[in-house]
Amino acid sequence: MSIEITGARIWLRLPYGIVITETQVNMWLVMLVIAIVCKWLTHNLQVKPTGRRQVIAEYLVKLTTNLVKDKMGEGFKNFAPFIAALFSFALLCSLSSLLGMYPPTADLSTTLGWAIVTFVLILYYKIRTEGFLGYLKGLGDPIPILAPFNILGEFSTPISMAIRLFGNISAGLVISTLVYAVLSWLSSIALQWLPDVLAGIPLLQIGLPAILSIYFDLFSSFLQSFIFCMLTMLYISQAARKEI
Secondary structure, eight states: OEEEEETTEEEEEOGGGOEEOHHHHHHHHHHHHHHHHHHHHTTTOOSSOOSHHHHHHHHHHHHHHHHHHHHHOGGGGGGHHHHHHHHHHHHHHHHGGGGTOOOGGGSHHHHHHHHHHHHHHHHHHHHHHHOHHHHHHHTTOSOGGGHHHHHHHHHHHHHHHHHHHHHHHHHHHHHHHHHHHHHHHHHHHHTTTSOHHHHTSOGGGSSHHHHHHIIIIIIHHHHHHHHHHHHHHHHHHHHHOSOO
8 A cells, every 4th residue: 555645636546556636535525524524413403402413403404404495496305415415525525625625626637527417417307207208208309310419418417517517617626726826926026135034934825825725615606506506406307397
């Protein structure tokens, strides 16, 4: 077994060619945090809430359920746990960059995996609603010659969802890194006339990186996670074409 560090990723090489990436490690850490929070919120529940912890838990459940029912319909209310898990997972994966971790959502394999799950659910509800033969027939609408384009359109859904989330998070990570490096370089040039002790302090890195972090790490993480979940609900409910 060997440990190899390459750029922003840590590769753990195990026997038989098994490789564990930093993305996988950080995802498991995020899942552990979510599991701990869920266990804490749902521990020792009472019929009538007596503590703030249970009130918060019930509020989150009600908020998610109402959102799903409003966007997907009453018949899809059982999707609330899935949407809540997807949103919290995507959000915490993106926010992990605030702790200096490599955000799993900056890895295309992560977002593509989530998008494939959505794609499978879309196919399931289309086939459930129209029947398998009806679904195949629908690929030829309005004329059979357009079937190849309709098939491409089917596969473009998960690809666009994956690239949207991945692109925004990875772009923010790259921009923040570049700005931080440029400010460090400018700081070393502008302050080189100061004593060595003071010249080594990157004063120009104070302020601007924090402002960028508010947008890319906080606002963009919340926004992109919410959009991903909204698209998931929209595509699945449209695939069914009616409330179940």
